[in-house]
Amino acid sequence: MRGLAFDIAHLLAGGMVVVSFLLLYQDRVYALLNVFALHSLVLALAVGWQAYIQEAHHLYVTAGIALIFKAVVIPTALHRIVQRLGIHRTLEVVGGVGRDMLAGTALVALAILVMLPVTAGADALAREDLAFALAVVLLGLLLMVTRQNAVSLVVGFMSLENGLVLAAAGARGMPLAVEISVAFSVLIALIVIGVFLFRIRERFDSVDMQAMDTFREGRRK
Amino acid sequence: MNDVGFSAVTALLVVPASTALLLVLLPGYRVGARLNVGAALLSLLAAFTLFEARPDANLYLRVDDFNIYLIVLNNLVSFTTSVFSASYIAHELDTGRLTPAYLRFYHAMYQALLFAMNLALLANNIGLLWVAIELATLITVLMVGLYRTRAALEAAWKYFILGSLGIALALFGTILVYLAAQPTMGEGLPAMAWDRLLAHAKAFDPALLNLAFVFLLLGYGTKAGLVPLHAWLPDAHAEGPTPISAVLSGLLLNVALYAVLRFKMLMSANPAALAPGPLMVILGLLSLLFAGLMLYRRGDIKRLFAYSSIEHMGIITFAFGMGGPLANFAGLLHMTMHSLTKSAIFFAVGHISQVKGTQRISTIRGLTVTHPTLGWGLVAGVIAIAGMPPFGVFMSEFLVVSSTFARQPLLALPLVIGLLLAFGTLLWRVHGVAFGKPDGGPAAPVQASILPLLAHLALVLIAGIWLPGPLVAWFLHVAVLLG
16 A cells, blocks of 8 residues: 555655646647646645545645645636637747747756755655645746746746645645645736736737736836 | 643734734724724733743743744834824825735734734644744735735735745655654654654654754745745735735744754754754854845845845844854844844835835935935934944844854854845945935824834844843853754
8 A cells, every 4th residue: 555655655756747838839829728737626636635645634635725726716717818808818938848848848857857966865755746736836936037928928837836845745744834835826816817928918908928027117218 | 820821822923813813804994993903902911921920831832031032023123113003094094005904904914914823932832833934925915916016916926936845845844854753752743743743853864854954944044034045035025915015024033943943952952963053153154144145236225124124134144053151142133133124124214115105216316305204213223223333233243253263264254244235235225315305205203102113223223232131141151052
């Protein structure tokens, strides 16, 4: 049982890294949102599995939040926003997908090289989980850095945050895991969907960050 | 006695939180502004009570020698800022930059921010600390975007992205600290309580702690505006309402730095872990030099002082990075002086940009002639923040420089260059604003409350001339604690 529990946890955490890679090479907005929903679904499964093997019932709440809020509500809402605002359906990738994939691979290697030696004392489950979580965080960062439009930035940030929830769930018996995932969900829900996308559209006719970036102090003089 | 302390701590959290709720429901901005001032005063009184009676630490909250002074400072500046905000915000309504509905929102958020900062300072639990700082970030993002102009939205957006990145990194660091503690301290809440962590820190895995500290320093450092993660700070200061700039610069940056210092103490308690000092020295020097250079070409007066905040955060981080009783003493003193002075400057700048109708330095001229009180208030504030003698900032900067010369003369060189650079450019930029030739036009009347400005400057001046004995003794005590 111990071996199987570990293998499944490993599989699900690894699955998140793979889905993070999928996020990297999407060039259509809807596809990006769908893959993000898949990302959150895998997260929910991974956290649910951790809840089961650690017998930590509060983690089921975290898994539930991931499933309902991040895998269903947010992608649906973003879908509707994209539809209503008529945002360009295709995404520009700065520098090409191939380079991103290479950089992503390097980041995953980095995450594993950093985490595994450092956590030699911790138990195997937490180690692997943490290494994968760091990889997901770094891939999320990469997505944020290499994309110009607001939707990709938001998706990048949310996938990064999924990585953090994975790390929190993997740390055995970590208190406040539920509170933290709620706090993050509020952060995302309130700002991103409620305020920004609508206001930005209202003012700029575009959710393209490059169009927003014309304001600089030097040019105002 | 402990009951008194406990109720004081409760009041520090409950008063702002319930006032925030009340303010959401209350229409009418005049009542809102008064309630805002009243609630801030109540919190300040509760903070003073903590000197007399301290509650015992529990797993969530704790008051000790270090955070008590930041709590008092936090509530003091929040109170004076709320007084300033009452007169500032009335003018914004007159000019139509804000509507009553936004003002209601603004006042509620102000109290919510006060709640979040008090919670962060009181927190004994590193998870709670993180949640509080996240809440503060969230609220300030909404406040920065309050004017709904193009520039304000871009500033809020940039702040949101960088701030939440910082917050995310800090969370990863927090999880790593928990993982380091878990083998020795077992699972559950005690392994996240800061005082217990400190007691057990010797036994933690040093490698894991090192990695955690890097994440925490970068994460909370983003919130403290340290270069290279400072990009949000000038925009957020320039585009948000001025009272928020004052609170951001004077308080929120301190809160973020406070979080870094808590973890620094944890690192120092483990002899095998990486020394946190050098990392902080490097980030501090970088911030100082970079901000010194950037000050030179600022065209926007609020942005100018935002860069000056980066500079001072750099000095403080540098001082704490050097460590040792003297440098820590200087760091603590500088934190206090910078809070008071910088918020005073923003009070002056807020009214100045209102009477002049612009924030552009090139169009604000000859203030000492057209608006003597504001003009001279600004001059006094700038002299203080640039580190000239009679004021308290001079003393703390002098201590930082002299303690560095005594121990690491080579590090003192870039430090002094940075200080001089900032000193020169600040005075040069403000010279025209204060003494230039006023541009025609009748002087608009000022309906400003000068009191908060004068109160802050008076405190800084007194601190520069004479620090009360008990305060010195107590700063020294905390400086030793900080290691």
